Amino acid sequence: MIDLHCHILPGIDDGAQTVDDSIALLESQYKQGVKNIIFTPHFHIRSISIDDFIGVREKSYEKLCSDPRFGKYDIKFKKGCEIYFSNKLMDKDVEPLCFEGTSYLLIEFSTRERPYGMRTTLLDFINRGLTPVLAHVERYPYFERDPEQLCELVEAGCVAQVNADAVLEGKGSMAYKYLKWGIARVVCSDCHSVDKRPSNLRAAYDYIDKKLGYEYVRSINSTGMAIFDDRYVDIPVVHHPKKVLGFWV
Ligand SMILES: [Fe+2]
Structure with a gap:
């Protein structure tokens, strides 16, 4: 399995606070069979410059790498971030924020209202x-009210991501529906801590296998790997x- 969205780097955001927290999350991911991880701490253009963020992230990464326990995991790692959307990003060189060595960047949005300039940016x-990966698309009420808005972004070239926890909420959840409709292509843990927000990737993959079939699992994995x-x-x-009797089907 591949995890393109998680908060494992220590002391940089609301995810792992210490190296011990990071190792606990890595241990959990490893036991579940995760082989590729991109570290994606939160980035907010209003709080920190891109250059300063890259510096802070490097320090956090080095702190984790220097722990002797880190080396035992047979996992490939890359650095990335979860960008909080702002239309101010349009004028910026955002390439340093892409997943390391790629042209993909993970972006989250306000969960209250559709941000001004979203489509244009x-x-x-x-x-x-660049290819925007839209973080946890199940969370946004404006897409739930009108999934066609999300279809339009996906058909323009964005990749939609859903969280493992949300998929496990079942067939009525938007995460499950977006997957079933072929709108969401990747499932990630978005894990923050082993206690409060653990990684449930294995359970989500097993659930998808059981309910939607192995073709979906294969496709999620190959999209994540690409x-x-x-x-x-x-x-x-x-x-x-289409909306039928008040439900999107
Ligand atoms: Fe996240």
Whole structure:
């Protein structure tokens, strides 16, 4: 399994606070069979400059790498971040924020209202040769009210990601539906700590295998691996949901 969204680096955001916390999360991921991880601490342009963030992230990464326990994990690691969307990003060189050695960047949005300039800024990234990965798309009420808005972004070249925990909420959840409709292509842990927000990737994969079938698991893995290796991800043929008796189907 591949995890492109997690908060494992120590002392940099609301995820792991200490190296011990980081090792506990890594141990859990390793036991579940995760073989590739991208570390994605939160980045907010209003709080810190891109250069300063890269410096802080490097220090945190070095702290984790210097712990003797880190070396025992047969996992490939890359650095990345989870960018909080701002239309101010349009004028910025955001390439240093991409997943290491790739043209993919993970972006989250306000969970209250659709941010001003969202589509324009995402299309600007795509025009610059970058691919936005939209973090936990199940969380945004504006997409839930009108999934066509999300379909449009995915058909323009964005990749939609859902969280493992949200998929495990079952068939009625938007995460499950986005996967079933072919709109969401990757499932990530978004883990923060082993106690409060653990990684449930294995359980989510098993659930998807059981309910949607192995083809979905295979596709999620191959899409995740393509992103990790900076290969092209095809624009999917998605199901455009219709509202029937108050429910999107
Ligand atoms: Fe996150």
